[in-house]
């Protein structure tokens with residue numbers, strides 16, 4: 028299983044035994060620390076960005092057009108990666124009342140990306156970005172268009188390669204692999220990766236922004252494309268379980284996620300973010316059964332976690 032890539036992250040990321048958190052949750056728990064991947068604060072998305080930039084370069088493109096929300100870790104990572112690779116990045120972000128103050132939009136500008144805010148609903152941001160790409164092409168550029176979260180077969184191949192990396196670190200497959208799902212590229216790549224290494228592990232996905240049906244449909248569409256691209260066996264949808272963990276809504280912290288973030292910090296010194304990983308980790312409670320081997324894929328989100336605690340401090344002096 029190989030695919031062209033440019034190196035941004037430091038891999039393999041650590042596989043950490045987490046006995047104290049595991050015993051608090053009645054699980055034999057390990058954590059794949061992609062939050063420590065070492066490229067900006069992009070976490071697992073670094074794996075997708077490596078694939079996408081390599082593809083853009085292979086296709087002779089001379090700039091990247093990305094899109095998403097102003098709080099997108101992926102967009103911030105893409106902007107930094109473009110700077111590192113010497114490819115200009117244009118980001119098209121949907122406007123929110125606090126958009127210009129959100130750290131990812133801010134970080135992207137610092138990295139030299141051009142950032143446009145457009146007044147469209149989240150689900151229409153790709154059309155707005157395609158307009159920008161068309162304007163750039165009309166002016167003579169060769170833009171490479173990246174949809175939300177970089178969740179194409181190309182981007183998702185990065186997570187599939189992550190499972191290959193994991194299979195070299197872990198001799199027996201876990202019963203469950205738990206991960207946060209937004210645009211679902213990470214989960215699609217992981218499902219393809221599980222089939223590639225022949226593991227019967229159940230992929231337990233925490234849907235943080237979309238319904239269970241939408242998330243499942245995206246994974247079901249994308250995972251086979253990843254497998255085709257990498258020349259791997261068909262992924263098994265029967266190994267996929269998706270749960271709704273949106274709580275009060277995407278980007279809004281919920282009490283059970285906050286409690287899980289406190290527990291992970293107290294037991295193992297692991298920081299979970301309120302948008303993705305803390306909500307995803309709440310699924311660990313559902314799997315509780317002594318001795319069950321479970322792997323939690325820590326996708327990152329560090330900047331949002333620190334930003335949230337900075338806001339907390341402002342509110343409680």
Ligand SMILES: Cc1ncc(COP(=O)(O)O)c(C=O)c1O
Nearest residue numbers: 100209210211212213303326328
């Ligand atoms: C920290 C973190 N975890 C999980 C995800 C979800 O990944 P995906 O959009 O591939 O489902 C994201 C998306 O940006 C993220 O930033």
